[in-house]
Amino acid sequence: MENSEVDRLTQLLSDAQDIIKHQNSELTGLLESKSQELEEILGNIDQIIWYIDSKTLSIQYVNHAIGAVFGFTKEDFLADPTLWQQRIHQDDRLLVRSFFETLVPGASQEIRFRIHRVNGEICWLNSRVYHNEKLDLFVGITSDITQSKLQSEEIAFLAYYDPLTMLANRSKLKLQLHSRLDHSPLVPFSLIYIDLDNFKNINDTMGHEIGDQILIEVTRRLRELFHDDQLLSRFGGDEFVVILNNSDSVYISDFCTQIGQIFKAPFTINDVPFFLSSSLGISMYPEDARNCEDLIKHADTAMHEAKKNGKNQFVYYHSSMQRAIHNFLHVESLIRDGLKHDFFTLYFQPLVNASSLTLQGFEALMRLPHPTEGYISPDTFISVAEKNGDILHIGHIVLTQACDFIEMLQLQYQDPFYIAINISAKQLHQVDFAQELLNYLKQRSIDPSYLKVELTESAVMDNIEIASRQLHTLKEGGIHIALDDFGTGYSSFAYLAQLPISTLKIDKSFIDTVCEVDSHSHIVKAISNLAHVLGMSVTAEGIETQEQFNFLVENRIDTLQGYLLSKPITKEEILHNLTSLIPFFLPKKALSYSI
Template sequence: MIKDQEKQMELLVKEISIAIDHSQIGVESLENQVGEKLRTAAIAAQSMLNPDINKVTNEQLAKLSEKLGVSHITLMVKEKDDIRGVKSSDPHERNLSTKEWDYWYTAFQQLYLHKNVSISQGQKLPNYWSGPMNISASNPNHVDKWGYYYDGTTNYIISPYMRDNQIMDVQDHIGPDAIVKKTLRDNATLLNIVGFNPQTFGFSPVYTEQNGKRFIELGNKDIQFGQYKYKDKTADISAVRKANKTGELVSFQSNFGNKKVLKSFISVPSQKPYVIGIVTDYNVIQEVLNKQLLNSLIISIIVLVFVFIVSYFLARYIVRPINQILLKVNEIAKGNFGEQVLVERSDELGLLSNQVNTMSLNLLHYTDELKKKNKEIQYHAYYDFLTGLPNLRFFNEAASKLASLNNNRPMAFLFLDLDRFKFINDTFGHATGNAILKAVTNRISCLLKEGEMLSRIGGDEFILLLPNTGREAAGDMAQTILKELEKPFVHEGNGFFITSSIGISMYPIDSENVEDVIKNADIAMYRAKEQGRNNHQFYTSDMNDLIQRRAVLEKGMRQALERNEFTLFYQPKVDINTGMIIGNEALIRWCHPKLGMISPAEFIPLAEETGLIVSIGEWVLRTACKQNQEWQKSGFPEMSISVNLSPRQFQQVNLVELVNEVLSDIGLDPQYLELEITESIAMYNEHYVIDKLHALKNLGVKIAIDDFGTGYSSLSYLKKFPIHILKIDQSFIKDIEAGSDDTKIITTIIAMAHNLKVKVIAEGVETDEQLQFLQQQKCDEIQGYLFSKPLSVEEYNRMFEEVQEAARIKINTSSL
C-alpha cells in the first residue's frame, strides 16, 4: 500500500510539475516584455536629458518618469571604485552605493566598459541589462524590475524602474500556488504540498540590499510555492537534499500531535531544479490496510476494479480539461495573447478557465497599449519634445546619410547658441523661456528651403544643416538669422530682445567626418561668444589650439587645489581721511606648472562655467580669513579682509552656512570680513538676493557692490539691499579730468551713496590728481597702485610699515 501510495505521489508530482513549468513560461514572457519596455524608456529618456548629469535635475526625472509610464528613473555614475545612484525621481534611490551588489555590480562595470553583459542572470540586450525580478522582503504582493542602459553618449547609466502587480496576479490565477490549492481541494488524503528550493532551503535567505530596502530574487526563495506546514526542519532539510542529489523519492513517517503522516519528497529536474514535498494523512492509509486484512480476496479485487473505474472516469473528468487549459496557457506563454480556453463548466475548472481567458485578454490589451506607447517613445527618441524639431540623434543620422550620398559636395553646418538666455529663464521663469524657444524655432524655420534641416540639440542650442552650400552662402544665411532674431519677441505683454552667436563649419573642407564638422562648428560658436556675441565666425584650425588650452586649463584646475598651485595676494585699502590701512582685498593667482602664471581673467570664467569656482571660492574664503586672523594675532592693526563672490557661489543654497562655518572654525570676528558681489548678482533674483544678503548681514559680515557703474546701477536695489559699501569701478577713476563725464558720474555716485548711508571706495587709484579729486568729493576709502600693488604674504609682512607710512604721507600732502 505504501509503495502504491508512493507511485501515486510520483504521478501527481509529474502533473504538478508540468503545470508549473507552463505557468513559469508565461511569467518569464511577461518579465521579458517589462524588461524591453524599460530599455525603450531608457533610450527615450536619454534623448530628452542633457548628457551631463550635472545639468539634470531630480524634478526633470520625476516628470520624465510620469511621462514614460515608469515608477521612477535613476542616473548612476562611476566614482572611483563605486558606481552610485546620484540623481533620481525617487529620493530613496539617491546617493546609494552598488559596489556590494555582487553580480549586479559586475554587470554595471561591463556596461561602463561597452562590453556585453556576460553574467547568467537577467535579460541582456545591446548596451542594456535588466536584472532578475525581485520581491520586496517587506511587501511580497508585487515584483520590482530594474533596467540599466549605457551607450557612451552620456556620463551616466540610465536606470528606469517598474513596480508590477500583473505577474503576481498571473501567478495567483494559474501559478504553482493555484495548482497546489486545487490539488489539495480535490484530494482529502493530501494534507500539504510544498515546493522547496534545494539551493536555499535550510540556509539564510539571499537578499539584495538597496538603499536600506531588502529584496528577494524570485529564483532565490527557499519556499518556491505552497505553505510550509507540518515542519520537521532537520529531517525535511536532509530529505530535500537527498532527493535533489539522488533524483529518487524519499519518504518517512512523522507524528504531529495525534496525527500520523507520511512525508514524500521528489526532485523535479528543470532549468532550476526544485523538490516537491507532499504530506499524506497516514491514518487513511492505515484504514485501507486494515480493511484489506479483514476482507476476502474477491472483495478486494472488486474494490480495486471499482477504484480503477472511478479513477479512470475521474481522471477523464479532471485531467482532460486541465490539459486543455495547460495547452492554451502554453500558447499564451509563447506570445499568442487573446487565445481562449473552451471549457464550459461551472466547477473550479470552469472558474480557472474563465480566469485564464481574462488573463489572455488582459495581456492582449496590455501589449496593444505597449505598442502604442512604444510608437510615442520612438518619436520622442528622435524629436525634441518642446519644439518638435529633430534632436541630435536624428540630426547625426540624417547628416551622415546625406554626406555618404553627397559625393563630397559642400555642406554648411551652423551651430547657434542664444546669448544670455539663462537670464530669461532665471528672471521670468522656464515657461517664458520655452515660449521664446518656440518663437525662435518658428522664425528660423521660416527661412529654410527644401532639404535644409534645423535641429534643437539641447537647452538654447540649435544646429542647422545647409546642403549644397558654400562658404559665402553660409555666411549670408547666418547674417539673415541674426537680423531676423533682432526683432523683439513679445510674450505676455513683455518685449524680449534675443541675439545669437553662430559658429560655421564646412563639409568636407573642415573635416570629412560629420561628427567632427559639428564639433568644429561648436568651437567656432565659442569664438563668436568671445568676439562679443551677436555675430558669426567660421571655423579655423587655430581654434583647436584655444580649445586644447582650455582643456589643459580645465584639467589642471581640477588638480590645482590638491597641488597647492593657487595663492592669494593682498592689496591694501586706505582711509582717505587718516591715511591708515583699514583693510585688504584678497586676489587669487594661479601658477600653472607648465604654462606659468595664468591670468584670473582667463581661468575664473572657466571655473565659473565648469562649477569648479565653488570649491576654489571656498578655498579663497577660508585662506583669506585665516590669514587675516594670523595678522591680528601677530600684532598688525585690526583690518578687514575683502573676498569676491562669483555668481555661482552666491547661488549656493548653503552659502550662509558655509560663511558661518569658516568664521567659526577660524575664530575670526565677522565684522572683519567683507563679501564683494557684482551688480549682475544683484539683478539675478530680487527676492532671493534680498533674503540671502540679510542672512549674511545677520552674521555680522559687511556687503560691498563691486565694479559699480558698469552694470545696472539701479537706485532701487541700492535702497532695498542691505549693503555697506560701493566700489567705484576703476574705468571711471582712470579718466578723471575736470569737467569730464566720468567726474560727474563719480560725484553723483558718492553723493547718492552717502545719502543712503553707504560708504564709497574707489579702486584703481594711480595718480595724485585722482587722489585729490576723490578727497574733494569726500570719498571714504581708496585702493590702487598709488599706494601699493597686490602683495604676497611675505611681501606684505615685510613692507607693511613702509606702505603705511607712504600712504599717510600722500594723504596728508594731498589734503593740504
C-alpha cells in the same frame, strides 16, 4: 464433427467475440478518455496548436487558444478550414504561401506574419512549423507577439527619435550626416545649431512640465519653416540642430532670421506668456569641417559665440573661435592643476584712509603662480573659472586663506585690520551662500566685522532679488559690503538706496584719466557726493600718480588703493614688517618701500 463439438466451438467463438468487443470498448473508452485529456491539456495552453493539410492548407485541427488571438472560435475554423488564410494580412499572404511551399519535409522553421482580428485590429504572429511528410500535414505552434513587436518598434523608434517632440535625435542626426558625407561628399551644405536663451530659468522656476510644453510649441513653429528634405533634430535639452541643403550665406542668413522671428510671439502655456529668444551657430561643409563630429562641434562653438555676444542672434563659425576654445581649455587645465596641488595663494593690497593716511585694511587678491607655466594673470583665470564653475572652489580658498590671515593678525593686534574679499556672481546666487559664510566665521570664532565682501555691479544687478536677500543676511550678520567697479555697469542710486551697501569702489578706468578727462573727473565727484548723501563711503582703486592722489583727497574720497601706495604683497611680507610699520603712507615714498 459431432453437434456437441460444433456447439462448443460456436460458444467459444461467441465468447471470443464478446471478449474482443469488450476490449475494443475498453480501448475506445481509453482512447476517448486520453483524447479528452489531451484536448483539455491543449485547450489550456496559451499558444495555438494546429495542423493543416500540406496540399490544400486547410485546417484539420486547432485548439481553443485560437479564439483569443483571432476573435473567432475553434469551431469557426473547423467549419471553414480556409478561414485562417482569409484573415492573413494582404501584404503577407504571398510570404506565407511561399513559406509553406518551400518548407522541407522533416524540417522545422519559423515565420512571422500579420493577421486581422475579427475586430479589424492587426496582430503579429510567430509560428514554428514542422512538415510531417508521412501524414501529409504541417504541424505548428503559433504565438501572439504583437506586444513584443510593438515594444521592439518603440525601442527602435526611441533609438533614433525624441519621444517628446517626435524629432530625429542626436543618433539619427549623426547617422544622416555620416550617410550624406559617404554618399554625396562633393555636395556642400550647412549645419545650424539652435539653443534657446535662458530656457533653464523657466525649467528651474516653472518646472519641467511647463518647459516640455514650450519645447513642443517651439518644435511646431520650427517645423513650419522646414522642407521635407531638410533634417530638424532635437540634439538634447533645449538644443536643436538643422541640416540645411544650402551653402549660400545669403540664403542661410535669411533662414536664420526666419528662425529668430518665430520667437517674437510669446509662448502661452496655461494662459501664462513666456518670452524666449534663440542663439544660432552655423558651420559649413566643406569649408569649416569635413567630418560629422567637427561640423557639430564648430556649429556649437559658433552658437556659444552668439550667446557671448549678447544672445538672440546667429554667428558663423570661424577658425579663431577654435583657438579661443583651446586657450580656454589650457587655462582650465592650469586651474585644475592649481586646485589639486594648492598653487592658489592670496596677496594683499593695503587700503589706506585718505584723511589720515593710516592703514585700514587689505583687499585679498587671488594669484596663481604655476611652477612650469609661471604667473597666471587673474584676468586670465577668473573668467574661465566663472564659466566652468571652479570659481566656487576658488572662492572657498579665498575665504579660508583670508580667515587664516585674520587669525595671524589677531595674534599681534587686539583689533586687527579688516580683510576685503571678492565674491563672484555664482557664489552670490548659491541658495545658502550668505548663511554658510556667517556659519564659517562663527565656526572659526572670527568677528564678522573683520571681513568685508566686494561684489561687482553686474553680479548684484544680474538678479537683484537674490542679491538683496543675500546682502541683507550678510549685513545683519555684521559683514560690511562694497560695490566694486562702480560706474561701469547699470545700477542706479535708486537700487543702491535699497541695498545694504556701505562702500562704493570707483572703477579704475575713471581713476586712470581723472586728471585728463573732464567727464571722468565730474563722474568721480558726482559718485563721491551722492554716495556720502546715501551714507556710504567711497574707495578709489588703481591710484598710480601723485596727481590722481591729490585730486582724490581734495574731493573727499574716503579710502585709497593702488600701486602708488603699495603693490599687492604676501602675508609673510606684511607680518614681517608689521611691527615697524610706518603709520602714515606717504605717496612720495610709496614706491621706495613696501610694508
